[in-house]
Amino acid sequence: MFSHVIPALVEFFQWPTPMFLMLGGILGIIFGILPGLGGAQVLALLLPVSFGLSETSAIALLIGAMGGIPTSGSITSILFNTPGTAQSAATCFDGFPLARQGKAGYAIGASISASLFGAIFGIVVLTALLPIGRQVVLSFSYPEYFMLAIMGMSVIAVISTGSVLKGLISAVFGLMLATIGYDPITGEVRYTFGWVYLYEGLKLTPVLIGLFAVSEAIDLLTKKEGIAESAAVQNAMKGTWEGIMAPFRHFGLFIRSSIVGTIIGIIPGVGGSVANFLAYGQAVQTAKDKSMFGKGDIRGVIAPEAANNAKDGGALVPTLIFGIPGSVEMAILLGALTIFNIQPGPRLILDRPEIAITMIYALLASNIIAAVVSLILVAPLARLTTIKGTTIAPAILMISLVGAYATDGLVQDVVIALVFGLLGYAMRRLGFSPVPLIISLVLGELIEINYHQTLLTMGAQSFVTRPISLVLFLITAAMIVIPTWKKLAKGDVKK
Amino acid sequence: MKKKDRIVFDLFLLAVTLTFGIVAFSFRPGSKELPLLTTGTVLVLILLQLIIDLRGKAKPETGESKDDDSISNEAGWGYPFLNFVWLIGFVVLLSLVSYLIAVPVFTFVYMFVFIKTGWRPALSVSLGLLFFMYVTFELLLQSNL
Numbered sequence: 001m002f003s004h005v006i007p008a009l010v011e012f013f014q015w016p017t018p019m020f021l022m023l024g025g026i027l028g029i030i031f032g033i034l035p036g037l038g039g040a041q042v043l044a045l046l047l048p049v050s051f052g053l054s055e056t057s058a059i060a061l062l063i064g065a066m067g068g069i070p071t072s073g074s075i076t077s078i079l080f081n082t083p084g085t086a087q088s089a090a091t092c093f094d095g096f097p098l099a100r101q102g103k104a105g106y107a108i109g110a111s112i113s114a115s116l117f118g119a120i121f122g123i124v125v126l127t128a129l130l131p132i133g134r135q136v137v138l139s140f141s142y143p144e145y146f147m148l149a150i151m152g153m154s155v156i157a158v159i160s161t162g163s164v165l166k167g168l169i170s171a172v173f174g175l176m177l178a179t180i181g182y183d184p185i186t187g188e189v190r191y192t193f194g195w196v197y198l199y200e201g202l203k204l205t206p207v208l209i210g211l212f213a214v215s216e217a218i219d220l221l222t223k224k225e226g227i228a229e230s231a232a233v234q235n236a237m238k239g240t241w242e243g244i245m246a247p248f249r250h251f252g253l254f255i256r257s258s259i260v261g262t263i264i265g266i267i268p269g270v271g272g273s274v275a276n277f278l279a280y281g282q283a284v285q286t287a288k289d290k291s292m293f294g295k296g297d298i299r300g301v302i303a304p305e306a307a308n309n310a311k312d313g314g315a316l317v318p319t320l321i322f323g324i325p326g327s328v329e330m331a332i333l334l335g336a337l338t339i340f341n342i343q344p345g346p347r348l349i350l351d352r353p354e355i356a357i358t359m360i361y362a363l364l365a366s367n368i369i370a371a372v373v374s375l376i377l378v379a380p381l382a383r384l385t386t387i388k389g390t391t392i393a394p395a396i397l398m399i400s401l402v403g404a405y406a407t408d409g410l411v412q413d414v415v416i417a418l419v420f421g422l423l424g425y426a427m428r429r430l431g432f433s434p435v436p437l438i439i440s441l442v443l444g445e446l447i448e449i450n451y452h453q454t455l456l457t458m459g460a461q462s463f464v465t466r467p468i469s470l471v472l473f474l475i476t477a478a479m480i481v482i483p484t485w486k487k488l489a490k491g492d493v494k495k
Numbered sequence: 496m497k498k499k500d501r502i503v504f505d506l507f508l509l510a511v512t513l514t515f516g517i518v519a520f521s522f523r524p525g526s527k528e529l530p531l532l533t534t535g536t537v538l539v540l541i542l543l544q545l546i547i548d549l550r551g552k553a554k555p556e557t558g559e560s561k562d563d564d565s566i567s568n569e570a571g572w573g574y575p576f577l578n579f580v581w582l583i584g585f586v587v588l589l590s591l592v593s594y595l596i597a598v599p600v601f602t603f604v605y606m607f608v609f610i611k612t613g614w615r616p617a618l619s620v621s622l623g624l625l626f627f628m629y630v631t632f633e634l635l636l637q638s639n640l
Contacts, residue, residue, distance in 0.1 A: 169541055190519075391612065411589055
């Protein structure tokens, strides 16, 4: 694997890949700043654009955008008390009070510095775990891959927003939709209802665009208000250098928070919104003097920001080693890989290690770009938040729908994006997370192929007679049963 | 969220899943196992959810957590649905003319007539989108859409 490090680096720096990395980084920063819009939306919008690019440039564009989100998402948390993304929500607790005290630059500096070095921490852990992961993957066969995919799907369903039951419905419904089109083994066409367009199954891009970008834009339009409360952006850069150095003055806290973020990232589907709250919680619990938390304590900015960037490196661990997306952004990334005929899954780091290495480079570079660009553009970018939803939502809608159309130049793709936009809007409004649905759609083929291969080569009993497969099955069952049991025990069944 | 809304959505999911389940019986052996397994599982889960929703009380509109996946639950369903009806209009327009015409024309009419932003924002967003799409899809990507 390490023999690919230098060639992948050389290719990564070949023009125009750096340009696409920069473009992705800037778009990620803009989407991170806009409340309500985040990684899933920017990736959904960029996915059609990536089709015309080389593999390396496409990865640079997509991971560039993803890496910029958590860094810039904290800027509005600090300036307006409005988190750009959910993963920056805990930054509001102390970032905004600091801004009100005229220390916005101090807080933003600390946030950017903690974000960058937190991300580097996560990437170092990822790099250390990849060679071990390769050995783990070699001990897996069809039943293990099947059980692993089912486990990934179940974890995400159980821990995603809303009730466990709704998460499971969303996940299995997604798996049901994944069976549309040709059967990967028998070749029989299923669920097309006479529509030739569906022969190859549901395309991921229009579905993603619908579920995330279209539904979000409709919500922005429905609210008919400014994306964030208008506020003067003054003295934003004052005390920035002092802030940049703050994580080094609280180095122990920074390392602990980065570890929390990385671990949360490794667990599929938990995501940055959990990482930043947990890191904030441990910062408060481990502090000797807790009196300033919530009133403008710089430690309350460092902890969540280090954690929410470190989680990206962590999230690449299950994504690259097992093919289980660590987050919805990773699910979209895996979807993008399939478009380049790269099958996501455990074989990825064995068959195409240069792809895994390119992802690591892109994540590192995108975080550096995000840090530098955020420092330069913080004041003008903050003004974006004053744009009304009624102005920005039509633009998002048009870019998303034309993005779906650009996939293959088919109007049917726009129809699918609209259908899933409506479905996504209804799901999210009624407490069903669309994340398990999309992850099941991504993992669907992997599940079906390994299900059939297991039955053909080893028999159904091998799901539970092979030790690793059995352990994965038991873990999956426990993950579904235990939270439900606890809720039933508490009498909380109305969700 | 309203109890009626939840029940209607459960019934919608139930109808879709039942359709998939019935159709799955017509597939050849080897192709129908996973579809039957998934539709059966979804059916059981949705029925459980339906029972919970039928027994449960309507939840208040306020006080719900706002996180990654949830969106505003304050407005009614009429305005979002009307939005989708307008967007169907965009699909029709797109099937008739080039996207470089459909996008600015639709955006202007949509913003001016439906969203009522006034002609200046409508015109500037329309022209901005036209410029963005021309540069992205025609000049950079040479998509030939």
